[in-house]
Amino acid sequence: MSPKLGICSVSRAINIFLIPEHGRCDTRKGAALFQTPLWENTAADKSLRKDGDRLRDVFPHDPLTDLPSRQFLLDRLKQALAHSARYPGRLFAVLYLELDHFAVLNETLSDVFGDGVLQEVSRRLGRCVRSVDTVARSGGDEFVILLTEIREPMEAVYIAERIQEELAQGIELFGYKAASTASIGIALGSVRYEDPEQIVRDAETAMRRAKGQGPGRCAMFDATMQEQVEQRLLLEAELENAIVKNEFRLHYQPIVSLETQKIEGFEALVRWQSPLRGLLRPADFLHIAEAADLLIPMTSWVLRESCGRLAQWQTEFPAARTLFVSVNLPKQYLEHPALGEGIGSVLSETGLEPANLTVEITENQCMEHPQSVAETLKTLRTMGVRIALDDFGKDYSCLNYLAALPAQVLKIDQSFTAKLGKCERSEAIIRAILSLGECLGLDVIAEGVESAEQMRRLQLLGCQHAQGFYFAKPLETDLAERLLAHAAICGSNCRRRPN
Numbered sequence: 001m002s003p004k005l006g007i008c009s010v011s012r013a014i015n016i017f018l019i020p021e022h023g024r025c026d027t028r029k030g031a032a033l034f035q036t037p038l039w040e041n042t043a044a045d046k047s048l049r050k051d052g053d054r055l056r057d058v059f060p061h062d063p064l065t066d067l068p069s070r071q072f073l074l075d076r077l078k079q080a081l082a083h084s085a086r087y088p089g090r091l092f093a094v095l096y097l098e099l100d101h102f103a104v105l106n107e108t109l110s111d112v113f114g115d116g117v118l119q120e121v122s123r124r125l126g127r128c129v130r131s132v133d134t135v136a137r138s139g140g141d142e143f144v145i146l147l148t149e150i151r152e153p154m155e156a157v158y159i160a161e162r163i164q165e166e167l168a169q170g171i172e173l174f175g176y177k178a179a180s181t182a183s184i185g186i187a188l189g190s191v192r193y194e195d196p197e198q199i200v201r202d203a204e205t206a207m208r209r210a211k212g213q214g215p216g217r218c219a220m221f222d223a224t225m226q227e228q229v230e231q232r233l234l235l236e237a238e239l240e241n242a243i244v245k246n247e248f249r250l251h252y253q254p255i256v257s258l259e260t261q262k263i264e265g266f267e268a269l270v271r272w273q274s275p276l277r278g279l280l281r282p283a284d285f286l287h288i289a290e291a292a293d294l295l296i297p298m299t300s301w302v303l304r305e306s307c308g309r310l311a312q313w314q315t316e317f318p319a320a321r322t323l324f325v326s327v328n329l330p331k332q333y334l335e336h337p338a339l340g341e342g343i344g345s346v347l348s349e350t351g352l353e354p355a356n357l358t359v360e361i362t363e364n365q366c367m368e369h370p371q372s373v374a375e376t377l378k379t380l381r382t383m384g385v386r387i388a389l390d391d392f393g394k395d396y397s398c399l400n401y402l403a404a405l406p407a408q409v410l411k412i413d414q415s416f417t418a419k420l421g422k423c424e425r426s427e428a429i430i431r432a433i434l435s436l437g438e439c440l441g442l443d444v445i446a447e448g449v450e451s452a453e454q455m456r457r458l459q460l461l462g463c464q465h466a467q468g469f470y471f472a473k474p475l476e477t478d479l480a481e482r483l484l485a486h487a488a489i490c491g492s493n494c495r496r497r498p499n
Contacts, residue, residue, distance in 0.1 A: 062137040064115055065122035073136035073144055077196035080148055084189050092189040093156035095145040096203035097125075097163065100181045100215035102141035107370065109176060116173040117180070124166040128159060144200060153188055153220070160184045160218045168216070181216035183207050188220070205229055236292040239285060242272055243297055249273050250305055251474035254483070255326065255445060255467045258459050263484070265324035265358070267467065268306035269474045270298070290332065299333040303343065307350040307357060309477065314356075317484050326358040326388060331365045335372070340379040347383075354384030358409065362390050366401045374404050381406040388445075393429055402440075410437050414448025417468070420457045427457070434462055 061068055080092045099121065106114035118141065125135045125143060134146040147156055167180040185207030193199045202221040205228075210219035242248060252266035272280040289295050310325040333339065347354055359380060366373050366389075377387050388409035389402070393416060412433055419426035430446070437444040446458050449468030458466060475483065 065119055065137050067122050067143075068134060068136045070136055070138050070144065073134055073146060074196045074200070076134050076146055076148075077199065080146060080189060081193055081196065081199075083148075085191060088191060091150045091152065093147045093150055093153070094187045094189070094199050094203040095147065095156065095160060095163075096138075096185040096187075096200065096207040097143045097145065097182045098207055098211065099141040100183060100211070105178055109178070113173055113176065113178075117171050117178060120171050120173070121167065121180070121182075125163060128162045128166055144203070156186050156188065157218070157220070160186060164216055164218070183211035183215065184218045185210055186218065186220040202226070202229070232288055232291070235285065235288045236294075238274065238276065239272075239289055239292060239294055242274065243294065243301070247273050247275070248298070248301060248305075249279075249476070250302065250309070251476055252306075252309075252325075252480040253467055253474040254472045254480075255465060256471050258455065258464055258466050261471075263323065264465065265326060266310075266480065267326040267328075267360075267474075268302060269328075270302050286330075290330065293332070295330045295332045296336060299327075299330060300342065300346075303327055303346045304350065307346050307352040310356060311350045311352045313481070313484060314352075316481075320484060321356075324356045324358050324386065325352075326360055328360045328390065334361060334365055334376060339376055340383065343380065343385065344383060355386065358386040358388050360388045360390040360411065363392065363394065363401075366405060370401050370404065374406070377406050381408075391447075393433060402436075407442060409443045409445060412444060412446045412463075414468070417446050417448040417454055417458070418450070420454045427461070430458075430463070431461055438462075 061072075077094070084090055084092060099117075102114065102117070105117065118137075122135065122137065122143070125145065129135060129145060129147065132148050134148075136144050136146075138144045145159075147159060150156060163182065163184065167182055169180075170177050171180050172178075185203045185205065187199050187203035187206060189199060202225070205225055206219045206221040209225065210217040213219070249271045251269045251271055253269060254263045255265045255267060256262060257264055270282060272285055274280055277284075286295070289298055306325045306327055310320075310323060313323070314321045336342070343357075343359075346352075347357065361373070361377070381387060386409060387405070387407045388411055389405070389407045390411045391413040392410045394413040410433060412430055416426045416430050420430070421427075434444050436442075443465060444463060445465040445467060446463050447467055449455055449458065449466045449470045451470055454468075455466065455470060472483065
């Protein structure tokens with residue numbers, strides 16, 4: 001009977017267990033097995049260890065951690081696959097580990113501290129495995145572990161738990177103590193694997209699933225993930241084709257003045273008109289585009305299309321010259337070294353004034369690389385492009401970062417707008433954000449306005465700008481143009497829709 005993946009909460013961490021169809025988590029059995037030796041000094045173990053010693057002399061080590069290289073691990077995996085093919089009953093597993101929030105730690109406490117953390121993590125990983133196993137650094141803050149000759153799948157789980165316990169103790173260096181957790185993916189070796197890279201990819205897929213559940217989690221690759229991987233690869237291929245065939249569309253959501261109800265600008269939101277899947281929203285494909293490194297060409301298209309469209313509207317509707325278009329910049333695009341040059345080129349090609357373009361970034365992007373992001377945004381600000389902090393209040397809302405960033409606009413997260421009239425704390429937070437914006441000289445836009453009551457409460461609080469379904473849903477290009485024409489070039493109430 002095939003096992004299911006279960007999650008049991010315990011005081012120290014989140015642990016995963018394989019649960020039989022008819023059973024429940026049996027921590028006592030797991031604890032008893034964990035106390036027994038995890039390997040025996042068999043002839044196979046000796047042979048594998050001898051091969052490992054030979055390979056260590058051939059392949060270079062990672063200079064920072066002195067761990068074996070990824071190529072060394074892949075060669076060991078190739079041996080394990082061959083061994084498993086000869087002896088189908090022999091099990092092995094691959095663990096893919098990535099440290100949680102390492103980029104923030106590196107940015108905050110320096111690269112030297114980060115290097116020290118990686119060295120200490122490598123030592124602790126070595127203490128958690130057997131001498132016959134292999135720990136390799138895959139790059140950055142990622143490690144890959146080959147567990148050879150395990151007796152059952154639970155042994156891989158227990159070793160993952162042991163690693164979590166070791167890391168949970170924190171790491172103290174240079175007078176600082178940093179919290180340390182990792183996301184771990186587990187892939188069990190089987191005869192279906194022919195390529196060592198394939199099982200490493202599957203372990204990485206499981207790690208991504210674990211990371212999506214929060215820090216310090218483990219997940220095991222299963223058939224469901226395999227199906228998801230195949231679907232993702234198919235979607236990646238379709239996305240690449242979509243860029244070539246120009247299958248993306250922009251919808252424009254009006255941003256209005258709460259005082260006059262006039263349109264002040266539009267947020268450009270990308271949609272994918274797939275010939276196979278129909279019209280897809282960003283949530284359906286942006287994460288795939290990110291994994292496939294397609295966000296940069298996609299964002300370049302969004303910038304060029306939206307800026308060109310607004311420039312055209314300004315020609316057709318002279319009073320629309322005061323309108324702006326707002327574009328979301330993903331992290332990959334924000335970190336691109338030629339970002340300023342690229343946006344400058346788009347503005348030059350389309351003829352749009354920099355002041356008519358607003359770029360939106362999220363707080364999370366600022367938290368990961370605050371210094372480099374601030375420098376990039378200062379470049380855009382110098383060009384005359386407006387900077388908006390999107391979803392403000394949703395995550396960290398660190399005032400130090402807000403003071404350092406050249407932002408001109410705060411966009412209140414829609415979760416607070418949705419609770420207006422229902423939650424006093426949400427209303428108090430909106431009031432505080434509005435006060436903060438006034439003190440810093442920032443415009444504040446409330447997102448997600450869906451009712452007249454929400455609009456009225458925002459007006460009473462002194463909010464001057466908003467967007468949401470109450471005013472208009474994201475509109476296709478022709479509907480946005482009809483709205484502009486109907487509004488007598490933004491001269492009448494935005495809510496009087498054209499026929």
